[in-house]
Structure formats: C-alpha cells, structure tokens
Amino acid sequence: MNIRKNTRIGTKAVVGSQIPLTVSEERVEPSFPSTRYQGSKNKLAGWIWDTISNLEFDTALDLFGGTGCVSHMLKRKGKAVTYNDSLTFNYLIGLALIENDGETLTDGDIDYILTRNEALDYPSFISDTFNGIFYLDSENAWLDMAITNIRVMTNRLKQALAYFALFQAALIKRPFNLFHRSNLYLRLQDVERSFGNKTSWDRPFEDRFRFYAKEANSAIFCNGRDNHALNLDWRDVPPEHDLVYIDPPYLSAKGVGVDYLDFYHFLEGIARYDEWPRLVDFRRKHRPLIHESPEWSDPNRIHGAFSGVFERFADSILVVSYRSDGIPTDGQLVGELRRYKRNVIEVKRRPYRYVLSRNNLEEVLIIGR
Secondary structure, three states, X not given: OOOOOOOOOOOOOXXXXXXXXXXXXXXXXXOOOOOOOOOOOHHHHHHHHHHHOOOOOOEEEEOOOOOOHHHHHHHHOOOEEEEXXXXXXXXXXXXXXXXXXXXXXXXXXXXXXXXXXXXXXOOOHHHHHOEOXXXXXXXXXXXXXXXXXXXXXOOHHHHHHXXXXXXXXXXXXXXXXXXXXXXXXXXXXXXXXXXXXXXXXXXXXHHHXXXXXXXXXXXXXXXXXXXXXXXXXXXXXXXXXOEEEEOOOOEEOOOOEOOHHHHOXXXXXXXXXXXHHHHEOOOXXXXXXXXXXXXXXXXXXXHHHHHHHHHHOOOOEEEEEEEOOEOOOHHHHHHHHOOOOOOEEEEEEEEEEXXXXXXXXXXXXXXXX
C-alpha cells in the first residue's frame, strides 16, 4: 500500500480505481485551493507571473514546489510544468494538483474514505502515539481510519487528492496551522481569544475533509501538456528546463531558519504511515520526525546551497524568490547569480506581510538569463 515515488519525468499515471464512480462532477474554471501553509506564494502568484511573463520559456521547473501554487499558475498559463519537493506530503500535493489532469474525487470516493470498513484491520498508531498532543482522542481514531481507507485506494491520483484534502483538514484544526509544539490546550481552554478560531478547530474532521475535497476537485484541469511531480533532492532533479523557479526555505538575517519538516512533521508522517513508527523522535513532547537540520536553515551552508543550485541549472532561466531581510542578502544573491548569468535583474514588491510575521517586508524576485 506504499505510494511509489515518481522519479521519472516521462512517467504517466495509471488510472482506474476500485471505488465506483457515483457522481459526475460539474466542471468549473480551475482555481488554486485555499491554503494555510507558511511561506505560500499564493497571494504573490499573480505578481510573479506579471514579472516573468515576458520571458521566453515553454517548460518550467518549480524546484521547491511546496504548496504548488506557482506550479499551478504556470500550468494555467499553458506551460509544461515539473513540480518537485523533497518532502513526501508535498510531493502528494504536486501529484494531486499538477500532474493530475483529470481525476477527481466523487461522492462515492469520499463516502468510502469516511466510512469504517468491516473488511479492513484499522491500526491505532496515531491514537497510541499522539494522545493529548494535537487532537482529541476521537479525532486521532478518525485519522487512523481515514488514512487506512485512503491507503487502499488503487488510483494514485485520487489517492493523492484524498491526502491533500486530509492535510488541509488537519491544518485548519490546529492552532497556528502548525505542528511545531504540543499545544492542544490552546484549543481546549475556555478563555477569550485574540487569535485562531475555536469554531474552526472544533468542526468535525469529516466536514472539513468534504469541503477540501471539493476545493481540490475545482483545481483539476488539463492544459494539454505533460506535467509531472517529482519527490527528489534538488541535486537529483534533471536540469533540462527552460525556466527554473527557486523558492527555498527562508533564513532570516538573525540566522533563524524555516524547517518545514519540523513544522509539518505530522503531515509527513501521514504520507509515510508505514515508516512513521521508526521515524518518530519520542524524546520530544510533540513527537517530531528524526532528521538532520537542512542546509537551507544553516547560515554556514546556505550560501553553498544557492551556489550549487545556480550551477546545476545554469543553462536555464533562473528565477529566485526570496525575502529582502534574509541570509544571503538580496545583493549577495545577485552577485552569486552573476557568476552563472550575464543578465541579472532584481524586482521587489513591497510591502508584503507573511503569515505569523509582524513585519512588512519586501518579496524579491531575482532573474538571471
């Protein structure tokens, strides 16, 4: 029942599902779903396109795909898009929204996922491991059930869509939409709140799942191109693309990095359910995954990481998305990119406030041709 990672650009999806189709979804104009991921460029996608639309390119690589909003925008513009992300749960998002050009979740699919099947043996890993940490006991049991039902689906594109809806449902029921600490008590306290929405936190998982499944369906379309999702380290991604969009994790001027695996370890665990028990760091209260600190959150390694990316994809148009107060500075990034590109320009948008940030900062696009 493991999901096989797609590591070949020429791979096509296998269609067909064991779940009968019961409803014909009405087709609508594709739109990117709402998202609560930190660092999402969804609100900036239009500005990004306005900035790069005059560039001549047909194939595009979103190297650190994340939410998939930039890939989805490029797909809507008719480009042949390759989405990549090293995190498995993000890869599933890319598979669901970018590579997928026609599969949607029917009412029958959704009902199957949300119904306990007497023929299945349901594990209790989340109930046993995360008791009192992120969700109520009944919600933990529901997650174990829903994940098991998703894992027996045979159509990998429908399966990826189901995971996407589950990820979104899990996020909206979390204070700060993160898993960086054990803070269920914030949801349970009967106090006046200056943040969050207790109604959203307490709404049943099933209701949330149905909502996000419908949102995901509305994002699915075919642009007549071969679009693909990869689950690779950036060093292993094939370099043959007209344009490469580079939006790595951000490292602040104070040296504080964004570790997406720490923020979203619970979603990564869902995506790797078979492996999850041996990946958990039981020494820490919020049960994150054991992993090394990424190079993108290390001030001593991030310069070399940028240089490595620029060198590997030097034959492509390079578009770097970063923040004005980061490490490296925008000036340092311009200087480094000029080692590989003759024509380098810098475009800024201001002001822009990021999720969980109190500062109005500048989003920077650095383009090398």
